[in-house]
Each structure stands twice: as structure tokens, then as C-alpha cells.
Amino acid sequence: MAYKGVGSCSAWVNFNMENQIVRGSYNVSSVSDQGVGKYYINFSTAMGNSNYCVVPGCSQEDGYLVGPVPVKYYGGQGSQNSGGVTVFAQQNGNALQDAEYYYVAVFGTI
DSSP states (O other): OOOOSTTSOSEEEEEETTTTEEEEEESEEEEEEOSTTEEEEEESSOOSSSOOEEEEEEEOTTSOOOEEEEGGGTTTOSOEETTEEEEEEEOTTSOBOOOSEEEEEEESOO
């Protein structure tokens, strides 16, 4: 039985962009490719406002890790609104890079 209430995860997604496959999700209607290392996650049910917490992560099958960051930490590109959020994957040198697996959890009010 899943817990749904204050403090619970409002949306999450596990996706593989090499194959364009959403491997699992909750409250995510789609993931759209916005260019190299940039993806927009659409929520099925909108958040109550845009002040939610985004916890992103990603990895490569070969073990090379890159770290995605929410839009507000990458030069103001993309968006974070009640309908969805843009996430980015960066190399160590700050250049955007496609990663194989992405994991994003969102905590906020629906």
C-alpha cells in the first residue's frame, strides 16, 4: 500500500533516453527531449504551485556518472512550474551531456 499525504513523493520518473522509454513513473504523463542533456517532465496532475523540491539523478551503464541539476541552477534555462519541470545533465566541465538513465523525484503539494 502506497502512502499518499503530506511529505510523500508527489511525482517520480525513471527513464532511459537512449531508447526513449519511461521505465516507471507516478504522476508523470510524459518526458520530452529538449536537446542535448535537457528534458522536460510533464506532470499528470499539476502541483499546487511552483515551489516544490526536485531531486534529480542520472547515470550511464558504463558507470560514468553525470549530475543533472534543476533549471534554477543552470543559467535560467528551461522552467519549473506547476505543470512540469526541466532537468539537465552536465559533465564535470558544465557542458550539457545526454546520460542513459535518469531518476527524478518531486516533493510538493498537489
